[in-house]
Amino acid sequence: MPAPPHDQHLFVKVNKKMVRVNFEELLFIEAMSDYSVLVLDKQKLIVYSTLKSLEERLPESFSARVHRSYIVNTRRIDVVEDHMLAFSKHEVPVSKSYQEGFYRRLRGI
Template sequence: MPTSFACVIVDDNEINRLTLEHMVELTPELNLAASLPGSLEALQYFRQGGKADLLLLDIEMPHLTGLELARLLPQPAPPVIMVTTHRDFAVDAFELQVVDYLVKPIDLPRFTQAVARVLNRQRTLPATSTPDAPTEAVNSELFIKVGTKMLRLNFDEVLFIEAMSTYSILVTGTQKHIVYLTLKALAERLPFAHFVRAHRSYIVNTQRIDAVEDNMLQLGKYEVPVGKSYQDEFYRHLRGL
């Protein structure tokens, strides 16, 4: 377990970089590995073997945006905290798995909160995991775009996801969230192995199944059918749990 975590800053605005550098300096757990003026420099840094335990990444930059850079990072990519002037910046958070968003101007308490979230996640990674051995994400939280806002959602609380025309509904025990992605798109992007397609219209959280009877799944107060064409693979997955 490292006592110090390497941090890389990428921002084309020098004042913003200096601000973040000062906040990193004030954070005992962090050390500044690199402070870079753009995405192209950052991409070169990582492709040449540069390392980071945390990436502080501006969104709006010339040549290559922060969102585009995040998709191009060599794997396994470091945890990313996005830095932006837009609270409702449209980002495909399922692909990026961004840990947090900092809205400029940044204050130290909010910065400290975001960094703590990253460090807690890093500390819970299995001790046996290595950079060359991909593991399922330990952190069950992801940002999703719901309407005009980015919502942090704990997917441990999601019972199932239902297809509804060209969008999907994420159902928890107490709420429903409309996400403007098709069920197919969600199935391809969810990083959690326990979310399994049970029907052409449903993805279920197998960890929240209370009972199975006559190809019907009981998840809290809801019942979800297991489609005939999905039964063999779905039950094979359940038996492997």
């Protein structure tokens, strides 16, 4: 299988390895102090990187900040209900400070 174009993936350091994360597999990213957890279809990757640093590496068309601690892949949202986003087996809150911008963007998608 050929590698996806550069704008469809990013490399992150996990332990001592560089791991490619394909955007279509990424559900959301959760902040944990100086670390971030990348939640993918079949695994979670813990990387030593802030959420802000990862956000700067993501294409704008791909992601949306919905909470101080979460960035989501807008293409992978299954359900939006009562300021919660559902991704297969996971739920992510949408905080009040990000609601207006997120819902405006969601209507434009």
